[in-house]
Amino acid sequence: MDTSAAPIALPRRFAGWLGAWLDTLPGSEPRATCDDCAMCPRDPTAVAPGMGTYSPVTKCCTYVPVLSNFLVGDVLCDTASDAAAGRATLEARIRARVGVTPLGLTRSRRYELLYVQGRDGFGRAESMRCPHHLDDGRCGIWRHRESTCVTWFCKYERGALGYAFWRRVQDALLTVETALARHVVHALGLPPRTLAALFAPRPSSGVSAIDDADLDERVAPAAYAGLWGDWVDREFEFYRAASAVVDGLDAARVRALGGPELEIRLTLLTDAQSAMRSPHIPARVVTRPVSIVGHSGDAMQVVSYSPLDPLSVPRTLMDVLHRFDGRPTTEVLAALEAERGLRIAPGLVRKLVAFGVLAEVE
Ligand code: SF4
Ligand code: SF4
Known part of the structure; x- marks a missing residue:
């Protein structure tokens, strides 16, 4: 990172937390020129073989974000006119019910299959495009994007050191997202039967078979109702309540909820930030x-x-x-x-x- 770079535009919660936990907020990555995507050259034929390019239809957004409940609520509560189109994509995702739980929004198992097997399509496959990627090229939920979307860049000012730093930021933020999603579920008092469905034991084999419903992205109404309990058909209300629960937490409380795992992540993050900013010339x-x-x-x-x-x-x-x-x-x-x-x-x-x-x- 160029230490003189302006701080990157972070979602407000992440900016507040990282501002409290780090000496300096992360700088921007100016060579990742997202508004005029650095991976979408105007003349792809001028690009040397071996240097990949992305499709302007997808850019790097061939990815479906996993959104913790409070981030879903943040999007729903953002009533600014420029957020309307993105909010509509999120509302559609909730109404579809696929991967929709009190913990937040996750990917469908079908998409997971595509994502894992289709790595060569990253940045190009339109079937993999994020549902929140708007036709004008903007991210519809930019102000509330999750840890992966916040920390992934195609190019880093400090090369491999920048990449390593941002992976540590992602690890820390993901730890927070996971901890707070669970805190919300606890704070909103979901009953044992709903919690049992939400935190079902893993199959002994570690994986469950993918069936026709997974492939067709169909959701069984009874299973869905079991995940939501009394909140079924009130999902929007639940997510807005999740946002309000996290509004009530200051950075110190969030850090405490992250527990030892977050402390470890922050130690590694601070170390990576020092390495990235060090003026040291190797002997x-x-x-x-x-x-x-x-x-x-x-x-x-x-x-x-x-x-x-x-x-x-x-x-x-x-x-x-x-x-x-x-x-x-x-x-x-x-x-x-x-x-x-x-x-x-x-x-x-x-x-x-x-x-x-x-x-x-x-
Ligand atoms: S980070 Fe993504 S959108 Fe931004 S310049 Fe790189 S490929 Fe393009
Ligand atoms: S949420 Fe936004 S940044 Fe993340 S993949 Fe979707 S469009 Fe891209």
Whole structure:
């Protein structure tokens, strides 16, 4: 992360919690230009083979978000006119009843199958498009999106270090989402019979077979009613109540509800944030395997930590990368300047390490 970057636009709850728990809010990822998607080039034929592109119809939203009950309520309670279209997509999802429980909205088993088996369609398969992705390319529930949608980017300012940082943010937020969804269910006093349906024991095999109803996304009325108890047909009211329950929690209380798991996640998150922001130039580095996926002018497009985020490296630098062989970095930089007149700023070494082109020798 460029530490001077403006804080990223987070859902209000996440901004409040992370603001209370971290020294600094996460910065934006300016190369993930979502309004003019960086993965949807205007001329796909100009893209080098090996550098993937996404469809402008889907962008990276070939994903159905799992929304905790209070986030569902947040969307329903957002009555701003610019939220109406997105709210309607959520209301349709609730009315369809597939994956709709007091804990929130989850994916259908059919979609899970597609998602796991169809990874190569990510970013392109229209059948996988998120129901909240509007035809004008916007996210209909942007102000209340969940942890995965908040933390996934195609490109990171600090390369692999940025990716690792955002995965830690996701872990922490997901822990909070899960804990608060359960807190809501408890706070709203669901009776034992409803809780038993909601927290049914897992099958001893660990998986239950996928049947015709799963594949056709049909919901058995009796099973659905069992999940909701007295709240059946009052799902909208329940989700709005969930939002109100979480409104009553300050950041300290939320943290306490996250328990030891959240403490561990926050420790790892803080550590990843320090690593990402550190100005440290490694004393010794070595080259790492990379793929060259294209070239333009005097630069080569190099893929290291992610095929979505190639790094443009000058040919003159590519030609001497092998000189970084574990000897002191200052010695290698001085030798390259003396022998070739090639001056490489230490900050560039730091960037090559962040992107996984070079690796620090421990
Ligand atoms: S994060 Fe998604 S929408 Fe944003 S630029 Fe990348 S692929 Fe496009
Ligand atoms: S909720 Fe929004 S950001 Fe997340 S996948 Fe759907 S459209 Fe994309």
